[in-house]
Amino acid sequence: MTMAQTVALLLALAVLVAWVRLPLAHRRDPRMSRPWRLWLLLALQPLLAAALHLMLFPPRHPVAPATLAVLTEGATLADAGPATVRGVVLALPEAGDAGDVARVPDLATALRQHPGTTQVRVIGAGLVPRDRDAASTVALAFDPLPLAPGIVRLSPPPAIARGSAFVLEGRVEGVPGGRAELLDPAGRRVDAMPLPEDGGFALRGVALETGTATFAVRVRDARQQEVAISQLPLWIDADVAPRVLLLAGAPNPDTRALRRWLVDAGAQVQARIALGGGVQLGSAPLTATTLDQADLLIVDARAWSGLGESGRTRVLAAVRRGLGLLLRGDNAMPAEALRGLRAPGFTIAGGAGVRPWHVPGPRLDGEEALRGLMGSGSRDAPFDPAQAEEEVPPLSRRAWRVQGMDAVALEPGADRGDAAEAPGWWRAEGRGRIGLWAVSDSYRLPLHGRADLYADLWSPAVATLARARSSAMPGIEADARVGQRLAICAWPEGAHIEAPDGQRAQPIVDPASGARRCAGYWPSVAGWHRLRMGDAVQPFHVAAADAEPTLRLAELREATLRLAAAPPVSAPGATVAPRNTEPGRAWPWFLAWLLLAAFAWWFERSRLGLAAAVSQQDPPRDLR
Known part of the structure; x- marks a missing residue:
């Protein structure tokens, strides 16, 4: 029982005693008071008790939740400013010198300490992944700090196979008139492009060898001074050899070059x-x-x-079961041959004429860049810089026209930007895909020493149309850092993670993730980690906690801005937290009790309500 409840019980007993005593005194009073006088005195007793209780324990009233301000990395107490009259300022672990500001281990703890908070003001660089789940349940206000000049976004490709080309996208902030360059693991510049006004870039590289490879993106300003350089560790898989059936109506150089390229790439080829x-x-x-x-x-x-x-019909039935079909449209075909290829969203017309077509080449054509893209060649066809620097011959392209909502262009290397001039198109058919190829004479590329351009032309088509093979290994985020939680979904049973220092970890699946089977892993050392499940291995890189500070702060900024733009959501199973309350003012209740007590004291001693006066010899009698 609380103090307030104890006092209330005592006051209730006092009122009951008064209600028993007053009627008895009323009967013994010789002045013969009227009934309403007794009823008024009886009514004053609970009023006096209630006023006294409210004076001692004023009613609590809810406090309007003020903005909860939290200091993050790069913020100081001076940045908080007036946090509001009733506001609270707290510092998260990443905040620097916060003076006397109370620190909390995470945002969830801060919200539990201040129930009823509906808005959080984030001051500084932004919220780390640890705090983002808690931040999604409240309204977020975030005024981001200005970005430092340098690389603020880097999007590595999700998976790279040996011998394949890849495109690395990103964005640079604060370098007008600058230039972005891609360096291969040997430090050779393999691609470069001037930065547009928005700072976005897309650089092309080639994965020549299996295993770990560290590429780098370098940014130069208008005076060609180096502004920033970011390392990009990549894992290059041994390409899973596709099983290819190659059919040709007659021997020709295109078929011979395609078969040789497929065999050199490791494909299992059956030809007829x-x-x-x-x-x-x-x-x-x-x-x-x-x-x-x-x-x-x-x-x-x-x-x-x-x-x-x-x-x-037999082939198209196999396509619906998952087979990929690539029709080389090197000649015009009758309508009945195209009947199964067409679809309401994939119309095919033309095919009679031929016109020149130029394969998109690299932006850099120097010997160093070409060697980085093409490698050293083979024993029977070594790299020849003189031949590689010659002008790329034009190819031939059949005048096929493919249109419709389901038509997707097959683009070699970087996007040409004109789907009508694409080398081919594809569409989905059941579990498989159907493609139409319009370019012929592509054999001329390896004859002129440009096997790299030949691979760039055919690799996207083969990779896009070949039967999809499911992987039992989960996908892992590319921005893993030491000390930050790494969520790995589709976690396989019996798998474990090996750190570079030899330590093993077997994360536990979060039951709340349901069918997604997400497990959390907190890496403690930087470097290449390996997720093992039996004989299968999935390497992934973990960056140091302080690596690439400009890129890291930009990631915090973007993630927090996305949270601030999204409406608050309620956590599953969460209950409404009680609102903050505080005691009200006691003096109004004291004044009420004082007025009631004074009135009761005066009324008991007054002659109001008395039917007969007592003699002057009779002493006054206290009716209490």
Whole structure:
């Protein structure tokens, strides 16, 4: 029982005693008071008790929640300013010198200490991942600090296979007239571009070897002075060799070059090339079993027409089960051959004419850049700088026109920006994909020493259309840092993580994540970690806590701005927290009690309500 409840009980007992005593005194009073006098005295007793209790324990009233200000990295108490009259200022662990400001271990603790808070003002660089779940439940106000000049966004490709080209996107802040450059692991500049007004860039590189590779992005200003450089650790997978069926209606240089490139890239190739007169090279059957065992079927126009209606129907049925189909439209085809390829969102027209087509080349054509893109070559075809620096010959392109909502352009390397001039298009069909290829004479590229451009032309098409293979390994965030929680979803049973120092960790799946099966991991050392599940290995890199400070602060800023722009959400199973209250003022209740007590004292001694006066000899009697 609280003090207030104890006092209330005592006052209630006092009122009951008064209610018993007053009627008894009323009967013994010789002055014969009127009934209303007794009833008024009885009514005054609980009023006096209530006023006394409210004076001792004034009613509490809710306090309007003021903005809770939190100091983050880079903020000081001077940055908080007037946090509001009733505001509270707290410092998170990342804040620097905060003076006498109370510190809290995280934002969730701050919200628990101040229930009822509905708005949080973030001061400084922004909220780290630890505090973002708690911040999503309240309205967030964030005035970001200005970004420092340098690289503020870097988006590495999600997965890179050996021998494939990749595009690295990012943004630079505060370097007008600058230039972004991509350096390969040997320090060679393989790509560069001037920075536009918004600072965005897209640089192209090639993954030549399997394993870990550290590329770098360097930014120079208008005077060619180095402003910033960011390291980009990448893991290059050994490419999973696709199983390719190659059909050609006749021997030709394009088929020979394509077959050689596929074999050199590690693909398992089965070819069937018609030689005429019913003779063919290779015996790749087109049964349903063979098609289901393949990942991609590449067929030229003559061979596709020669399959007949039943053969094309068999192939399209396999496509719906997951096979990829790439039709090389090197010749015009009759309408019946295109019937199964067309769809309401994928119209095909043209194909009769031929015009020159130029493959997009690299922005840098110096020997150093070309060697970084092409490598050292092979024993029978070593890198020849003189040949590589020659002008790239134009290719031929059939005048196919593909339009519709389902048509997606196949772009070599960087985006050309004109879908009508793309080398090909594709669309989805069931679980597989269908593509139409318009470029011919691509064999001229390796003949002129530009095997890199040939690979850039064909790699996206093969990778896009080949049968998708599911991976049992989960995807891991690319911005992992020491000391920050790393969420890994689709966590496999029995997997564990090996740190560079040899320590093992087996994260536990959060039951609240449900079917997503997300586990949390807090890396303690920087470097390459390995997620192992049996014989399967998924490497991922963890950066040091203080690595790339400009990029890290920009990531905090962007993440906090996204939180501030989103409406607050309620956490699952969360209850409404009680609002902050404070005692009211006691003096109004004291004044009320004083007035009531004075009136009761005067009324008891007055002659109001007395039916008869007592004699002057009779002494006055106290009615209490």
